[in-house]
Amino acid sequence: xxxxxxxxxxxSLFFSxxxxxHGPTLTDRVIAFDALSIMSLSLLIILxxxxxxxxxxxxxxxxxxxxxxxxxxxxxxxxxxx
Amino acid sequence: xxxxxxxxxxLFGVLAFVVSAIGLIRMPDIYSRMHIGAKSTTIxxxxxxxxxxxxEPTWGWKLILLAIFVLLTNPLSSSVIARASHNxxxxxxxxxDIDEYREDxxx
Numbered sequence: 475x476x477x478x479x480x481x482x483x484x485x486s487l488f489f490s491x492x493x494x495x496h497g498p499t500l501t502d503r504v505i506a507f508d509a510l511s512i513m514s515l516s517l518l519i520i521l522x523x524x525x526x527x528x529x530x531x532x533x534x535x536x537x538x539x540x541x542x543x544x545x546x547x548x549x550x551x552x553x554x555x556x
Numbered sequence: 557x558x559x560x561x562x563x564x565x566x567l568f569g570v571l572a573f574v575v576s577a578i579g580l581i582r583m584p585d586i587y588s589r590m591h592i593g594a595k596s597t598t599i600x601x602x603x604x605x606x607x608x609x610x611x612e613p614t615w616g617w618k619l620i621l622l623a624i625f626v627l628l629t630n631p632l633s634s635s636v637i638a639r640a641s642h643n644x645x646x647x648x649x650x651x652x653d654i655d656e657y658r659e660d661x662x663x
Contacts, residue, residue, distance in 0.1 A: 515601065519604060531619065
């Protein structure tokens, strides 16, 4: 059952990666980066359930924090430049 | 029994992720892409976290903390991107649409 969930999650990760690499403007890439960070956070939760280690949940928390900071910084970069 | 309910929750959450990824490719406009990139991923990760709580109830506090964190930060980052792209001047798909934020900025 974990295999089906992981395969569907990897499929959606690749679809979002297409928008991240091919998106015409900068804003498209930032939106795709936001979706990618949330999807890889849920992939970390599924890995924590699969290997039965609760250490991955702490990594998921820090990963979500860094993804939020990156998205906010990129939004500010779109608006005002460096 | 609780495990099957958890797997059902996680399956629906991953389905929301697949819908979000298809929408990221097929939506024509930046604002509609932002709509599907924020809301659908939020409901997906909340369903996956509730499924994980059903499968492993002893990790409940960490997972609830993660859910609160995602629920607080995900709309905030989406709002920051929307405001930035509107201030830069990304055009709508249909230029005759209602845009109340532009009318507010004119005053």
